[in-house]
Amino acid sequence: MPLLDRTSSLPLWAQLETALKARLDTGEFNERFPTDNELVEEYGVSRHTVREAIRHLNRTGILRRERGRGTVVNHAEFEQPLGALYSLFQSIEASGVEQRSRVLALDEVTEPVIAANLSLPAETPLMLLERLRFAGDEPLAIDRAWIPMTIAAPLMTTDFEHTALYDELERLCGVRPDAGWERIAPLLPKPAERELLHLGRNDAALFLERMSTANGQPIEWRTTTIRGDRYRFVSEFQAGAAPSMVAHRPD
């Protein structure tokens, strides 16, 4: 059993990290990753050192630690956290520039699929707010939001041309999304949407789907089709510092 070299200049946790990484690569831990205490026993180091090693090992997101359960190996999933996107789009939504939008629809509808997405019965009445959003004079995105009527009823008379949905939701309904998830996919828009967005035949767009919850309750399903030609989406960068790099796209 090749243990750790305490005379090495390499920290113990780094040696342990290397050792664990090697064992991970063999698939030894596919079934079950050792617990902290087992590694403490096996390598004769303190739990602090074990955690330090795992902390570094997990830079790559290989592991997932779950309180009360243990540490499990993160096998490849194709649904993975993007994390930053929310705040990213939020910044556009919140930026003063893009206040303007044209309401395409504000109706009460039933959408079995979307109701199911919100964990509601199929025939649950939903408010549908469909907007064409502008950045300056050019359209930026088509935005559709579904909210259960039980929550959204007070919003049906709102003028959403100049009002942010979440603000109004908080003001009139007393709820504000505090969590949720979002997924993103590329999309070649259909002719109808292409026209609304002033896009050409070969212009791609981004398609975002978002489910928002408040206090654990699903309250909103939203889809957004965003023009991708004029705007780029950058994952978290520091306030005030917009990347000024020149694009280098394969065209």
Place this chain on the structure above:
Amino acid sequence: MPLLDRTSSLPLWAQLETALKARLDTGEFNERFPTDNELVEEYGVSRHTVREAIRHLNRTGILRRERGRGTVVNHAEFEQPLGALYSLFQSIEASGVEQRSRVLALDEVTEPVIAANLSLPAETPLMLLERLRFAGDEPLAIDRAWIPMTIAAPLMTTDFEHTALYDELERLCGVRPDAGWERIAPLLPKPAERELLHLGRNDAALFLERMSTANGQPIEWRTTTIRGDRYRFVSEFQAGAAPSMVAHRPD
């Protein structure tokens, strides 16, 4: 000043992180960041807790800690956590199954635009690694990475068909990206790429650009064109608190 609430369910380090982030945003620490011991004194917590808070705070790469000197605020504009998007692609890169890739090119090149993006002189020699990456039997993405030759020279003989770039970079060059940023855009691939990715005329893709840094030094520029038809990219978010994914991870 009882800034921290010991009865709160929020961990002390999280409260401290929030407090420090607020003070950081005011610019209070632009000249000099407090030492561990000063924060221990000021907030009445142990050094362990202070370090935990700083560790989390530094997810964003705002701080740089230097032994013997102290903690300084990082004014490097583009240093940001790879966090979200990074781990996403990392999961494919790290998973045993989808390791397969075909090397399309491994050359020494000069690319003035990309060199400039990396804050290097225009004629700086760069290694270009171009790969077609597979998930199962189907191609998933076209991946191009540029790394300065001064760093990447040892990699020129590597067989990247079955080797992860970042692992090799760490093993042979002793550096691993620890920060950076990434941006995403939709893209309709050109015929050549369409063929490589087995895409039809109307299939859109995602175009990712990433700059990675290690210890504040730009070390990699990468572009990735990812098929968007088979895979979706999902993010979770949580307003106010740190992203939920972070909570499960020991960093």
Place this chain on the structure above:
DNA sequence: TGCATTCAATTGTACGTACATTTAGGAAGA
């Protein structure tokens, strides 16, 4: 003055302890 040495300060590493929180599973009782 110039140079080398010393020393205090600061972060890194590593050990220890204790308790909280969450989970899974078994025990006990209806």
Place this chain on the structure above:
DNA sequence: TCTTCCTAAATGTACGTACAATTGAATGCA
């Protein structure tokens, strides 16, 4: 059999200590 409760196990949080490694400034000497 089913449900409830309890316990053990696992990770998270938080405290403590000590020493190592590095830096920068102060000190002392030629």
